[in-house]
Amino acid sequence: MAGLAGCLAACHNATRQETTAAEAPVAGHPTDTTATDGLTGATAKPNVSAFNGLLIVPPGRHATLTAVMGGTVHSTTLLPGARVDKGQVVATLANPEFIRLQQEYLEAQAQTEYLEADYRRQQQLCADGASPQKRLQQSKADYLSMKSRMAAAAAQLRLLGVDAARLTADGLRPYLEITSPVSGYATRMELNVGKHIAAGEPVCDVISKSETLLQLTAYEKDLARLEPGKELEFRVNGMEGDTFSATLLSVDQTVDPTNRSVKVYARVQGSHPQFRPGMYVNARIKP
Numbered sequence: 001m002a003g004l005a006g007c008l009a010a011c012h013n014a015t016r017q018e019t020t021a022a023e024a025p026v027a028g029h030p031t032d033t034t035a036t037d038g039l040t041g042a043t044a045k046p047n048v049s050a051f052n053g054l055l056i057v058p059p060g061r062h063a064t065l066t067a068v069m070g071g072t073v074h075s076t077t078l079l080p081g082a083r084v085d086k087g088q089v090v091a092t093l094a095n096p097e098f099i100r101l102q103q104e105y106l107e108a109q110a111q112t113e114y115l116e117a118d119y120r121r122q123q124q125l126c127a128d129g130a131s132p133q134k135r136l137q138q139s140k141a142d143y144l145s146m147k148s149r150m151a152a153a154a155a156q157l158r159l160l161g162v163d164a165a166r167l168t169a170d171g172l173r174p175y176l177e178i179t180s181p182v183s184g185y186a187t188r189m190e191l192n193v194g195k196h197i198a199a200g201e202p203v204c205d206v207i208s209k210s211e212t213l214l215q216l217t218a219y220e221k222d223l224a225r226l227e228p229g230k231e232l233e234f235r236v237n238g239m240e241g242d243t244f245s246a247t248l249l250s251v252d253q254t255v256d257p258t259n260r261s262v263k264v265y266a267r268v269q270g271s272h273p274q275f276r277p278g279m280y281v282n283a284r285i286k287p
Contacts, residue, residue, distance in 0.1 A: 069094035234283035
C-alpha cells in the first residue's frame with residue numbers, strides 16, 4: 001500500500017507540473033493586453049497603430065531642371081547642397097542651333113516689317129485702282145506667312161527662356177542659360193564643364209524645404225482611423241530625442257497588391273533645419 005500511495009503522489013505532482021508549463025506564456029507571444037510603443041518606448045494599448053515612412057517634399061517644391069535644347073556645358077558654379085534662388089542661372093550650354101534660332105527670329109522680324117509696309121501700300125494702290133486685286137492678295141499672303149514664322153521662332157525662344165522682343169536691343173546671346181524655377185537646394189547634380197547634355201536630360205534637382213510632408217505606409221486594418229485632419233506625432237531617425245507633429249492630409253486610393261499596404265501623406269507642422277527628404281520616420285496617431 002505504501003508503494004502504491006507513493007506512486008499515486010508522484011503521478012499527481014507530474015500532472016501539476018505539466019499543467020503549469022502549459023499555462024505559462026510562450027516566449028515572444030505575450031498574453032497580456034498591452035504592448036510596447038515603438039515611438040516613445042512606453043507601454044501602450046495594442047490598438048495604437050505605428051507607421052513607418054519617409055520625409056518628402058511636395059511635388060510643387062521639387063523641381064527637376066532639364067535642358068530644353070541640348071548642348072555642351074560651358075560653365076557652372078553650382079555645388080551639391082548649395083542654396084539656389086528662383087531664376088538663378090545654374091549652368092550655361094553652348095549650341096550653334098541656339099544662335100541660329102535667334103538669327104532666324106531677327107531675320108523674320110525684319111522681313112515682317114518690310115512685308116507689312118508693302119501690304120499696306122498695296123491696299124492703298126488697290127483702293128485707288130492702281131494695282132490689281134491679285135497683287136494685293138499675294139502681298140497679304142507673304143506678310144501673314146512671315147509673321148507666322150516670326151511668332152513660331154519667338155515661341156521657341158520663349159521655351160528656352162529668351163525674351164525675343166529684347167534681342168533687337170540686346171543682340172544675340174551666345175549661350176543657352178538653364179535657370180531654376182524655384183528657390184531651394186541643389187541635389188542630384190549631373191553637371192560638369194564639357195559634358196554634353198541632350199535635350200530633355202536632367203541636369204539637377206532643386207528642392208525647397210519650406211514645406212515638408214510625411215509619406216507613411218499603412219495597412220487595410222488601419223484605414224478606419226486614417227481621416228484627413230487627424231493629428232500625428234512622429235520621430236525622425238537620427239533625432240530620437242525630439243518628437244514632432246503633423247496633420248494627416250490624404251490617403252492614397254490604391255492598395256499595393258503585394259503587401260496590402262497604402263500610402264498616407266501628412267503635412268509637418270513647422271520645420272527643422274536638419275530635416276532632409278528621404279529620412280526615415282516613425283509615426284502614430286495622437287491619443
